[in-house]
Amino acid sequence: MKNPSGFSTLLTMLSLTVGSVTSLAANAAISLDDLRNQVRQYIEQQVPEVEGTRWEIQIRGLDPRIKLADCPTPLAFKVSGNKPIARNSTIYTQCFSEQNETLWSLYVPTQIKKMQQAVTSVTSLSAGSIIEAKDVEVTYQDTFMLRNGFFSSTAQVIGSKTRQSVSSNQVLRKRSLCQVCKGEDVIVEATGSGLRIKTAGLALNNGTQGDTVRVQNKRSGRKINAVVVATGKVQINI
Known part of the structure; x- marks a missing residue:
């Protein structure tokens, strides 16, 4: 038939x-x-x-x-x-x-x-807001609408800064936030051969987890490429 x-x-x-x-x-x-x-x-x-x-x-x-x-x-x-x-x-x-x-x-x-966990705003947030735990929650969203560039855990976004205004009940996108923000201090962690060294740096551009950003070492003044691993934290291999 x-x-x-x-x-x-x-x-x-x-x-x-x-x-x-x-x-x-x-x-x-x-x-x-x-x-x-x-x-x-x-x-x-x-x-x-x-x-x-x-x-x-x-x-x-x-x-x-x-x-x-x-x-x-x-x-x-x-x-x-x-x-x-x-x-x-x-x-x-x-x-x-x-x-x-x-x-x-x-x-x-x-x-x-197919519904997947995604971090969603609880209230509206203005540009430049620092995200707190009370501002976000995890909800299930249609993956057909999610596509790429979202967060699955609130721990990934708490402490981040909004780059643009966010409406309530809106899925937070990577493009809407900076976990490392241009002109702000970051922790630079260098790892390799069993070593782990931390130093202070200055972010030269915006980025979220997984992005490669330019960072200036505040002690030496040297500019390096580093990967964003958390809010206010980047990592390089040595």
Whole structure:
């Protein structure tokens, strides 16, 4: 059976043979809520479990006028077109008789959101604000909207300075903050061969964790490239 355009599940149901409909009508009905739950459980078995991530599964487009008869065997599910699970997947649902004959089938459109932990502002912050623990929280956000350049832990941003105004309930982006800010003092940590040396430096440009920034050693005046490892702290290898 071809997937009808526009996910018209009602038309799919109407394509059942008259004989099948008559036979099914005598059995107890499967509610649409039962079907939604079973489809959701099927999808949950297909998606990976990742720490700090959860999945939101929405069942869409089921016409409330659809009446499903009971199925003598467990319902069978597969992704339409034999494709991998994706953000918008249609789950092909089949009911088989005990003789393995198809009694009815149905296309169930779904939307599957991968939600990931991201640091979000609790209140609005003006440019130049120093972020405190009370200003931020971790929430789950749709990774489709997150893309790159966000933080997953509040420890990564506390003590940072906002480079631009931030609205309440807004995901904090790396471009919106500086953990090392131009013209401000930083700790320069030099590591290598089992040694760990710290000295004072001056940031010559802005950066967040993982960025390479220019730093001037306040003792020697030497300018070096260093990697931002935390708020107010950079690191070089020796």
